[in-house]
Amino acid sequence: MTSPPTALSILTSLQASPEAVVRSLMSLRRTDVPILYLHGAGDEPPRGPDVTAVETEATTLGGMIELARHAEPAGLYIWIPPGVEVDADGLAPFLDTHRADPDASLIVSDYRTDGRTVAIHPLTDDLTEREDFGAVWAIPGRFLERIGGADPSLRFATFYDLRLKLMEHGHLARIDRPTHTVQPVQRDETARADLLFYPGGGAYGGFSYLFLDEAEEREIEQVFERCLKRRGAFLEPRGNDAPRSPLAGGDPIATVVIPVHNRARLLPRALDSVLANTLSEFEVIVVDNASRDESRAVAEAYAEKDPRIRVLASDVNLIARALNMGVRAARGRYIAQLDSDDEYVPHTLRAIVDHLEANPPCALAISYYELMDEAGRTLDEFGVIKHLEYNLNNILRVDGAGALRCWSRAVIEEMGGFNETDFPNYGEDYDLVLRVSEKYRVDRVQKVLYRYRRHPGNTDALREPYDKIRAKTFARTRAIARRRKLNSVAV
Numbered sequence: 013m014t015s016p017p018t019a020l021s022i023l024t025s026l027q028a029s030p031e032a033v034v035r036s037l038m039s040l041r042r043t044d045v046p047i048l049y050l051h052g053a054g055d056e057p058p059r060g061p062d063v064t065a066v067e068t069e070a071t072t073l074g075g076m077i078e079l080a081r082h083a084e085p086a087g088l089y090i091w092i093p094p095g096v097e098v099d100a101d102g103l104a105p106f107l108d109t110h111r112a113d114p115d116a117s118l119i120v121s122d123y124r125t126d127g128r129t130v131a132i133h134p135l136t137d138d139l140t141e142r143e144d145f146g147a148v149w150a151i152p153g154r155f156l157e158r159i160g161g162a163d164p165s166l167r168f169a170t171f172y173d174l175r176l177k178l179m180e181h182g183h184l185a186r187i188d189r190p191t192h193t194v195q196p197v198q199r200d201e202t203a204r205a206d207l208l209f210y211p212g213g214g215a216y217g218g219f220s221y222l223f224l225d226e227a228e229e230r231e232i233e234q235v236f237e238r239c240l241k242r243r244g245a246f247l248e249p250r251g252n253d254a255p256r257s258p259l260a261g262g263d264p265i266a267t268v269v270i271p272v273h274n275r276a277r278l279l280p281r282a283l284d285s286v287l288a289n290t291l292s293e294f295e296v297i298v299v300d301n302a303s304r305d306e307s308r309a310v311a312e313a314y315a316e317k318d319p320r321i322r323v324l325a326s327d328v329n330l331i332a333r334a335l336n337m338g339v340r341a342a343r344g345r346y347i348a349q350l351d352s353d354d355e356y357v358p359h360t361l362r363a364i365v366d367h368l369e370a371n372p373p374c375a376l377a378i379s380y381y382e383l384m385d386e387a388g389r390t391l392d393e394f395g396v397i398k399h400l401e402y403n404l405n406n407i408l409r410v411d412g413a414g415a416l417r418c419w420s421r422a423v424i425e426e427m428g429g430f431n432e433t434d435f436p437n438y439g440e441d442y443d444l445v446l447r448v449s450e451k452y453r454v455d456r457v458q459k460v461l462y463r464y465r466r467h468p469g470n471t472d473a474l475r476e477p478y479d480k481i482r483a484k485t486f487a488r489t490r491a492i493a494r495r496r497k498l499n500s501v502a503v
Contacts, residue, residue, distance in 0.1 A: 017046050019107055019150075020086035021098075024076050025051040028094030032195075037063070039097040039192075045107075048084050050076045073170040074162035081153070081161055090150045095195050098148065102191035106150040109185050117182025118175060119150035122189055126196040133478050135485045136184040139239070139492075140409055141172040141232055143481065147194045155182055168228040169235045176239040229401055236409045245495035247404055247450065254375035254452040255422035257345045264320070265345050266294040266361050267421070269338030272352035273301040273329050276310050278465070281388070283314050283321070285355035285463075291362040294348075296321045297341055299334035307352075332430040332440040339424050348418040349441065353465045355388075356416070360461040364418040367457050375423040375452030376445065378402075379416045379461035386467035396460055404449055408488050413445050413454065416462040423448055434490075439483035446491040450498060 021040055025033055033049075037058055040047050047063045050070070057065030066083060070076050080089060088110050090103055109119050122131050123146050134145045149171065156162075159177040162170055224232070240246040259265065268286050272279055279298075286296055298311040300323065308325060315321040324337050339347055346368055350356065360379075367377050380398050383391040399414040407413060424430075427447050430440040448454065 017084070017086050019045050019088040019090060019103070019110070020048050020080070020084055021045045021090045021092055021103060022048050022050065022077070022080050023092050023094065024049070024073070025055050025094070026071070026073065026076060032095035036092055036094050036096055036098070039099075039102075040092065042100040043098060043103045045090065045103045048080055050079060070164065072164050072167055074166050074173075075164035077156075077162035077170070078164055081156060085153060087153050088150055089153060089156065090148065092192075093147050096147045097193045099191055099193075102148075105187045105189070105191055106148075109187060110150065110152060113185050114152075115182050116185035117152065117155040117178040118145075119185045119187065120146045121148060121187035121191040123147055123192050123194050124190045125194040129190050131188070132186065133481075134184060134186065135482065136179055137489050138481070138485050139176070139236065139488050140411070141169065141236075145175065146192075148192050151178065152182075166231060166235070169232045172232060173235045176235065177242075180242065233401065233406050233409070237405055240405055240408065240495075243492060243496070244499050245408075245492045247495055247498065249404055249453070250451060251373065252452055253372045254420045255426065256372075256420055257422045257425075259345055260343075263343045263345075264293045264295045266291070266348055266365050266418070267338070267342035267344030267346070268294060268296045268348045268350050268361075269335060269342065270296065270298045270350045270352050271301055271331050271334035271338070272298060272303060272307045272311065274303050274305045274307060275352040276303070276306040278353040279307055279310050280314075281355055282350055282352050283311075285357070286350065286361075287318065288358050289356060289361045290359055291365060294320065294361055295342070295344060297324060297338040298322070298352075299324045299326055299337050301326050301329040301331070301334050330432065330436045331438070332432040332436050335440065336429040336432065339421065339429060342421055345421060346418050347421050347424060348416060350416075353467065354415070355384075355463040355465070357461055357463065359459075360416060363459055363461055364416060364457060367455065368418065368420065371453075371455060373453040374455045375420050375448050376413075376454045377416075377418045377457050378414045378454065379457040379459055381415045381462035381464050382460050384463050384465050386465065388463075388465070390463075391466070397464075398458075399456070402454075402456065404454075407446065407449060407454075408491055411484055412442055414456075415464060417441060417445070419444075419448070423452060434486065435483060438480060439487050442484060443487040443490070446487060447494075450491070450494060 023036055041062055049058055049063050049065045050068050051057055053067055068079050070079055090106055106119050132144050132146050134143055155178055158181050163173055166173055300308040311323045315323050326334050364377050368374055380396050382396055383394045385391060401410055402413050431443050435443050
């Protein structure tokens with residue numbers, strides 16, 4: 013009786029051109045790892061003693077993985093997508109890592125593409141489907157057995173589902189050198205992902221979830237919800253009414269808080285857009301974040317002409333601190349955020365305040381928005397950004413809830429404000445959305461009330477990609493712990 017191989021490389025013809033299969037197959041034949049080739053009826057299987065070809069009727073990656081698991085038991089399964097070229101010694105590091113680190117439930121590596129080396133930095137507690145884990149994955153057979161194998165019913169989210177489950181039973185091991193080459197993705201030129209400035213996979217980078225096919229989005233959501241339930245972090249909606257600050261005579265109902273750092277050129281557009289609003293019972297607090305240009309002077313010139321505008325100054329450039337300064341100085345019942353390079357539309361404040369006043373359980377109202385370029389031209393190719401994927405649980409998977417964000421000031425105060433310690437300059441609003449949503453209702457106002465300017469000087473463009481992912485992941489990790497505690501108390 014032949015003993016199971018220590019490792020098995022898996023290649024499939026599913027959703028692949030013959031040329032891509034041949035390219036991967038030829039590279040695998042330079043390695044010492046046996047090859048299992050899974051192909052559909054009618055496909056010509058490769059010849060040779062180093063290849064076991066199995067015909068299958070499976071039409072999903074999960075079905076292929078399950079066939080491999082039952083047909084050819086192995087200590088380590090190494091999945092190679094068609095078209096990927098494995099180095100001559102490219103699989104050896106996976107075997108070495110598996111032997112040296114038996115508790116690793118998933119092994120991945122750096123790779124090459126488009127003439128450059130991509131050093132991946134996957135975070136083991138990342139809950140999104142968009143982080144780069146490389147193209148070649150090695151999964152120990154015992155961990156695949158432990159999670160019950162792959163789900164053959166999934167059409168889009170097989171590997172996302174596998175990763176979430178595997179990370180619940182072991183840890184990730186990364187090989188910090190390239191082991192394979194991935195063919196460059198031919199991107200749709202109309203996507204213009206560079207204008208979104210957020211790292212991640214897909215034509216639109218980390219914001220690709222905004223443009224998923226409805227069926228794909230729903231399947232990914234279902235996989236994620238099942239993950240939250242396994243981890244005890246799935247929440248049911250709560251029916252608490254959100255507190256409201258009382259208004260004294262003459263107080264504005266809304267306060268617009270605008271942090272600004274070196275935006276003297278764009279700040280007037282932001283301020284003019286607020287002043288053009290049909291609701292007049294508002295105030296604007298501009299918090300200058302240690303600007304080195306004329307931003308503060310621009311804001312003070314506006315304040316001299318309109319008493320509804322006040323200017324505060326911070327000696328350090330920290331967004332969370334600036335927002336908290338604005339909230340503490342505010343007299344309005346509601347706090348509306350506006351970035352200094354973005355704009356409102358004329359009915360923004362009227363629509364958002366009317367919604368909050370009519371819905372006592374709502375602690376935070378968020379609108380639709382549109383993207384514009386530096387000159388203010390609408391980026392029609394992106395359409396209206398609606399964040400329809402938002403719900404109480406899926407917010408932990410996606411990277412935001414949208415704009416405009418208008419909060420009950422009393423709720424911000426109850427939560428202790430924006431977290432200046434853990435999220436001083438990025439992710440502070442995402443963290444607060446998560447905390448608020450765990451107790452109160454977050455509503456979507458189905459109107460375009462915000463214009464989001466994308467330009468090279470945008471904060472997202474200037475921030476290090478890894479720092480952005482790490483901040484959002486940290487916020488999610490903290491939220492998971494809070495949710496587990498909430499559920500244990502509820503039980």
